[in-house]
Amino acid sequence: MAFDPVEWITNLETRRKSYGVSQSEYAETAGINRSYYSVLLTGKKRATKKLLEHLEMVLEIFNPDKEMEILFDYVRIRFATTDERRVIEDAMNIRMQYMIEEAHSFYGYGRQYIYGDITVMVSPEHEKGILLELKGKGCRQFEAFLKVQKRTWYDFFRTAREMGAVFKRIDIAINDRAGILNIPELIVKCRRDECITIFHSYKDYQSGELIRNREKDAASMGNTLYLGSLKSEIYFCIYEKDYEQYVKNGTPLDEAETKNRFEIRLKDERAEVAVDDLLEMEDVACTAYSIINHYVRFVDADPEKECRNWPLNERWVWFLNGQYRSIKLTTKPEEYTLDRTLLWLTRQVAPSLKMVQKLDDLRGTRLAKDMIEEANLSPHHKKILKQQQAALDDVVTARQKGRKWIDDLKEEYMES
Numbered sequence: 001m002a003f004d005p006v007e008w009i010t011n012l013e014t015r016r017k018s019y020g021v022s023q024s025e026y027a028e029t030a031g032i033n034r035s036y037y038s039v040l041l042t043g044k045k046r047a048t049k050k051l052l053e054h055l056e057m058v059l060e061i062f063n064p065d066k067e068m069e070i071l072f073d074y075v076r077i078r079f080a081t082t083d084e085r086r087v088i089e090d091a092m093n094i095r096m097q098y099m100i101e102e103a104h105s106f107y108g109y110g111r112q113y114i115y116g117d118i119t120v121m122v123s124p125e126h127e128k129g130i131l132l133e134l135k136g137k138g139c140r141q142f143e144a145f146l147k148v149q150k151r152t153w154y155d156f157f158r159t160a161r162e163m164g165a166v167f168k169r170i171d172i173a174i175n176d177r178a179g180i181l182n183i184p185e186l187i188v189k190c191r192r193d194e195c196i197t198i199f200h201s202y203k204d205y206q207s208g209e210l211i212r213n214r215e216k217d218a219a220s221m222g223n224t225l226y227l228g229s230l231k232s233e234i235y236f237c238i239y240e241k242d243y244e245q246y247v248k249n250g251t252p253l254d255e256a257e258t259k260n261r262f263e264i265r266l267k268d269e270r271a272e273v274a275v276d277d278l279l280e281m282e283d284v285a286c287t288a289y290s291i292i293n294h295y296v297r298f299v300d301a302d303p304e305k306e307c308r309n310w311p312l313n314e315r316w317v318w319f320l321n322g323q324y325r326s327i328k329l330t331t332k333p334e335e336y337t338l339d340r341t342l343l344w345l346t347r348q349v350a351p352s353l354k355m356v357q358k359l360d361d362l363r364g365t366r367l368a369k370d371m372i373e374e375a376n377l378s379p380h381h382k383k384i385l386k387q388q389q390a391a392l393d394d395v396v397t398a399r400q401k402g403r404k405w406i407d408d409l410k411e412e413y414m415e416s
Contacts, residue, residue, distance in 0.1 A: 006043040008052050012059055013041055021062040030058040031314065060178035061318055067177065069330040070285050072139050072153055073263065074171035079130040080164040084113060084122045087130045091159050092120075092142075093149050093397045098390060100383045107131065115387060115395075116141045116336030131168075140334035147333045148392045154282050157275055167271040172264045172288045175241070175330075179259035180318045183223040183240050189298050189313070190225070196307070197296040199228040199235070222246075227296055233270040236296065237263040262319075264291055285327040289320065336387065 016026050027034040039045045047055070060066055079087045088094050098115060105112035109121035109131060117138035121131040134142055146156060160167075187204045189195050195202070203226040222243030228235030242256030266274050277287045299310035312320075356368045377385075387395075 005046045009040050019062045068327050069175040070327050071173050071330045073136050073173040075134040076169040077132045077160050078166045078168055089397050098395045140332050141336050143331040144333035144335050148396050167275045170266045170271045174262040175258040176260040177258050181260045187225050194299050194301050202227050233267045284329045
């Protein structure tokens with residue numbers, strides 16, 4: 001079908017109206033004169049395909065279904081106690097009986113308790129205490145508990161602070177659902193010194209290399225930009241989330257919920273300072289954008305000006321405008337399921353099992369059925385079944401113990 005610029009821009013105009021944005025605001029944001037936009041609508045002048053793609057991208061900024069999101073995507077907290085029950089039941093409000101205990105852990109901890117992707121690491125050494133680690137999935141699963149408990153992240157962080165806990169790492173993620181950022185362009189700007197930053201280093205790579213054997217155009221797929229040293233207490237990770245989901249889950253690019261992600265990764269003292277700000281303001285967007293504005297800005301080179309006076313890049317301005325659009329903390333509660341286990345079974349086990357079933361059909365045997373019937377479930381498997389059968393209302397604690405347990409922890413912490 002031949003490209004029709006008039007039909008394309010008419011479609012844009014229909015969507016503009018449905019988004020509730022005025023023609024003047026739209027044209028101004030796109031950087032074109034309103035009268036020129038009107039001429040394009042009448043067909044008296046025809047827009048180039050490049051201009052129409054620009055107008056398309058700008059329009060998606062106003063798409064109410066693609067507003068930017070901000071969420072916590074990694075949380076690691078060390079509690080000043082050796083009593084895991086106090087952390088799990090009194091701080092996290094999850095019943096111990098539903099946690100799976102394992103005789104191994106990470107970071108030098110000897111044991112751990114898990115519920116899906118929620119991990120609580122235990123040590124008998126008071127200086128190590130109890131370590132709670134929530135990665136991406138773990139954050140989403142813990143949000144499901146917070147929702148049932150009628151608590152917020154701020155409530156939980158405040159409880160942890162009252163227990164004398166130390167925040168070891170906090171990741172704040174901004175989801176660019178409309179594709180405002182252009183990661184390859186940002187990478188080029190870093191190479192051209194059009195990135196004004198107090199960071200001393202940057203690094204970029206293409207995630208397409210991970211799937212080079214599967215895709216003929218893999219070399220041009222997926223870009224990630226790191227600003228700052230990965231060993232420092234703060235750095236940024238900006239990457240094409242849609243490509244990541246394609247690589248991980250096979251999600252088609254045009255079906256991806258999020259185009260790009262901007263992650264602020266904070267450790268140790270930087271995490272502590274951020275939590276102070278979060279608990280004071282209870283406005284994660286304000287905290288996040290104040291950090292971004294302090295550390296970096298992308299500009300467009302102007303040979304007639306000194307670099308410190310170069311104007312901000314247009315796309316970067318649109319991204320920064322998120323701080324003025326009242327982005328609220330997004331939670332995506334997700335109950336723990338066996339989806340990943342089932343996916344593994346489908347890919348790794350099911351073909352072999354089907355082969356055995358075919359063999360049973362040919363020989364009149366029942367090898368496949370016998371294997372399943374004679375298999376013994378471990379205590380770990382039985383606990384997972386218990387987790388899957390229980391409603392979240394039954395898993396969370398409902399005890400009201402006042403502040404005594406907090407005071408006990410403070411006393412224990414001070415004595416150490």
